[in-house]
Amino acid sequence: MIERERRFLVESVPDPLPAPSTIEQAYLTTRPVSVRVRRIDDRHVLTIKGGSGRNRTEIELDIDPGQFEELWDLATELRIAKRRHRVPLGGGLIAEVDLFDGELQGRRLVEVEFDDDATADRFEPPAWFGREVTEDGRYTNAALARNGWPDD
Amino acid sequence: MIERERRFLVESVPDPLPAPSTIEQAYLTTRPVSVRVRRIDDRHVLTIKGGSGRNRTEIELDIDPGQFEELWDLATELRIAKRRHRVPLGGGLIAEVDLFDGELQGRRLVEVEFDDDATADRFEPPAWFGREVTEDGRYTNAALARNGWPDD
Numbered sequence: 001m002i003e004r005e006r007r008f009l010v011e012s013v014p015d016p017l018p019a020p021s022t023i024e025q026a027y028l029t030t031r032p033v034s035v036r037v038r039r040i041d042d043r044h045v046l047t048i049k050g051g052s053g054r055n056r057t058e059i060e061l062d063i064d065p066g067q068f069e070e071l072w073d074l075a076t077e078l079r080i081a082k083r084r085h086r087v088p089l090g091g092g093l094i095a096e097v098d099l100f101d102g103e104l105q106g107r108r109l110v111e112v113e114f115d116d117d118a119t120a121d122r123f124e125p126p127a128w129f130g131r132e133v134t135e136d137g138r139y140t141n142a143a144l145a146r147n148g149w150p151d152d
Numbered sequence: 153m154i155e156r157e158r159r160f161l162v163e164s165v166p167d168p169l170p171a172p173s174t175i176e177q178a179y180l181t182t183r184p185v186s187v188r189v190r191r192i193d194d195r196h197v198l199t200i201k202g203g204s205g206r207n208r209t210e211i212e213l214d215i216d217p218g219q220f221e222e223l224w225d226l227a228t229e230l231r232i233a234k235r236r237h238r239v240p241l242g243g244g245l246i247a248e249v250d251l252f253d254g255e256l257q258g259r260r261l262v263e264v265e266f267d268d269d270a271t272a273d274r275f276e277p278p279a280w281f282g283r284e285v286t287e288d289g290r291y292t293n294a295a296l297a298r299n300g301w302p303d304d
């Protein structure tokens with residue numbers, strides 16, 4: 001599938017937040033495609049993404065815990081831990097608010113996925129969203145895992 | 153799982169050969185892990201391998217034809233086509249004889265997989281096997297797809 005998403009910094013976190021999912025993820029490689037293993041609560045997923053920016057090819061495959069462990073061990077350096085809060089925005093849209101833990105403790109991003117380009121284009125971010133970073137490759141989770149949080 | 157295999161050139165092809173499977177495969181990346189999509193007859197498989205030489209971590213996941221097409225399109229350059237003949241060697245061992253098509257037309261390799269290191273160690277290649285290339289990284293399918301057949 002083609003993943004259409006826009007990504008933003010978070011100006012202020014909505015209060016209260018829905019209960020989060022706990023996500024741990026690691027990258028086996030980030031170029032020319034990214035290969036990610038993720039544990040989200042009790043589920044284990046392998047995701048392959050190609051392309052950059054708003055529209056990326058994304059393939060998601062469920063894996064079992066044993067496969068997760070083996071793949072996790074192949075990812076020697078790039079790891080991310082975060083809590084993901086899914087905040088309904090109306091119109092069927094969901095803001096996925098990621099609050100990072102570990103080395104990125106205190107950092108936060110919000111993503112919104114869209115079914116089509118038109119909806120993505122006309123999306124008006126709510127006031128609690130910060131600067132848009134969709135086209136800024138430094139804010140992909142893969143880049144954050146590799147390089148840490150950007151300086152500016 | 154850990155994949156234990158030894159790989160050889162082919163001195164002479166057994167005659168007759170069992171009917172082959174037709175394999176097409178492409179690589180999304182080859183370093184630091186290799187990510188391969190393969191169509192083998194009617195089956196579609198995603199394989200991730202880490203490590204090098206005889207013992208490599210290998211995870212194989214069945215994918216559907218649509219996922220295969222999307223992943224295939226992410227692999228822009230590295231493609232291999234071959235026919236694979238599975239020749240029983242006795243003792244439960246199978247020689248997988250790969251006869252390459254396409255740009256590697258006429259080239260051939262044979263691989264044997266083992267359940268454990270001891271069996272791999274004491275394996276005596278039959279006379280029709282050629283030089284062993286297990287530890288020669290130029291003869292992995294990923295390297296062949298990238299660089300073509302080695303000169304020597």
